[in-house]
Amino acid sequence: MQYSSQAVAKPYFIAAIGLFTGQVLFGLIMGLQYVIGDFLFPAIPFNVARMVHTNLLIVWLLFGFMGAAYYMIPEETETELYSPKLALLMFWVFLVAGAATILGYLLVPYATLAKFTGNDILETMGREFLEQPLLTKIGIVVVALVFLFNLTMTMLKGRKTSISLVLMIGLWGLAVFFLFSFYNPHNLVLDKYFWWWVVHLWVEGVWELILGSLLAFVLIKVTGVDREVIEKWLYVIITMTLVTGIIGTGHHYFWIGTPEYWQWWGSVFSALEPIPFFAMTVFAFNMVNRRRREHPNKAATLWALGTGVMSF
Ligand SMILES: [Fe+2]
Incomplete structure (x- = not known):
């Protein structure tokens, strides 16, 4: 580590490992449910375990990508992060929002969760991998935008390399394509097409x-x-x-x-x-x-x- 602001990557990596462990755990639960049909019934039904499993995958990967970017960009740009404090703040926002969402899946019936998180304002729930309540989806966009702002500002003040530019294109693309999770047309073909x-x-x-x-x-x-x-x-x-x-x-x-x-x-x-x-x-x-x-x-x-x- 050459720059002190690279240290913000650490909590991201720890969270990624923790959430990955959770993903594996719920994967094992589902695997067991194939063998022992009523394993953990009725506490954790298969569909809930699956939703937790796949959503944990997305969240730990995002934590991993973000941590890696916070580690790599200062070294590539040869300058400290624009704002390590903002990076740390977003870490906690994302972790709390992520944990609350997973607890919501486990503790509240999905329809109730939808009702209390504003799904009737904009219907985005109920699709594989994109089950997150509207509030969580908005939270993901906010965290991603602040993250991209922080890194883009760092890049602007530092050395520009092709490697960091490719990373930034990838991360911006990730954020832009996630916006399609807000588009949920009633026409099933259109829905699947853009999903x-x-x-x-x-x-x-x-x-x-x-x-x-x-x-x-x-x-x-x-x-x-x-x-x-x-x-x-x-x-x-x-x-x-x-x-x-x-x-x-x-x-x-x-x-x-x-x-x-x-x-x-x-x-x-x-x-x-x-x-x-x-x-x-x-x-x-x-x-x-x-x-x-x-x-x-x-x-x-x-x-x-x-x-x-x-x-x-
Ligand atoms: Fe594919």
């Missing part, structure tokens, strides 16, 4: 940009390979990610009432989607093989390689 703009364009689009830039940052640190070489790989990877990921959304548009051409576009481009992930793996191994120094942190190097393999 994937959050779910697919996150997982197979902007998250890959975030992963790619974080990986590039770690690889520069642990291998000492020239930034120019690392960046060239990153450009190729994110271009392929966006081309295959955006049009590949079509693999979710089969037989849901969308035009027939999506079967071709969706099939062809989703078949290409593994390529950027494979390139990410080759990238990591290639850079480690070409390393110009033996970094003492062997775990970080192994982690970088493992990330490439696992994402593929």
Whole structure:
């Protein structure tokens, strides 16, 4: 750690690990419920456990992305964070809102939760992964905007690198696509069509940009390979990610009432989607093989390689 404001990443990482543990726990509960049908009945029904499980996944990943960004941006921009205090404040806002939402799922019937959180003002609840009450959704947007403001201001006053720019594009994309969770048309085809703009364009689009830039940052640190070489790989990877990921959304548009051409576009481009992930793996191994120094942190190097393999 070279900059003291990077320390705000720590609580984010701790929260991410804690919430991930929760996700695993609820995953195990559901797995058991397949075997023992009335396990924890009626306290935790399967549908509630599933909602808690998938929502915890989203929240811990967001905590992880945010913590990683707060750690990486000061080093890349060679300047302290614009406001570490704001970053810490948002941490607590997000943690409390996240915990309250999970408790709401577990303790109150979903319909009651919807009634008391303003779902009749703007109906956004009841869809997989986007079950969050309106208040929580607004909270996520506020936290994301303050987070992006903080990082963008940091970037403006510091060194601009391609790696931090790719990270910022990924994070801005993440926030923008989440806005589609507020759009819930009554027409089921339209609903599903745009629902994937959050779910697919996150997982197979902007998250890959975030992963790619974080990986590039770690690889520069642990291998000492020239930034120019690392960046060239990153450009190729994110271009392929966006081309295959955006049009590949079509693999979710089969037989849901969308035009027939999506079967071709969706099939062809989703078949290409593994390529950027494979390139990410080759990238990591290639850079480690070409390393110009033996970094003492062997775990970080192994982690970088493992990330490439696992994402593929
Ligand atoms: Fe997909």
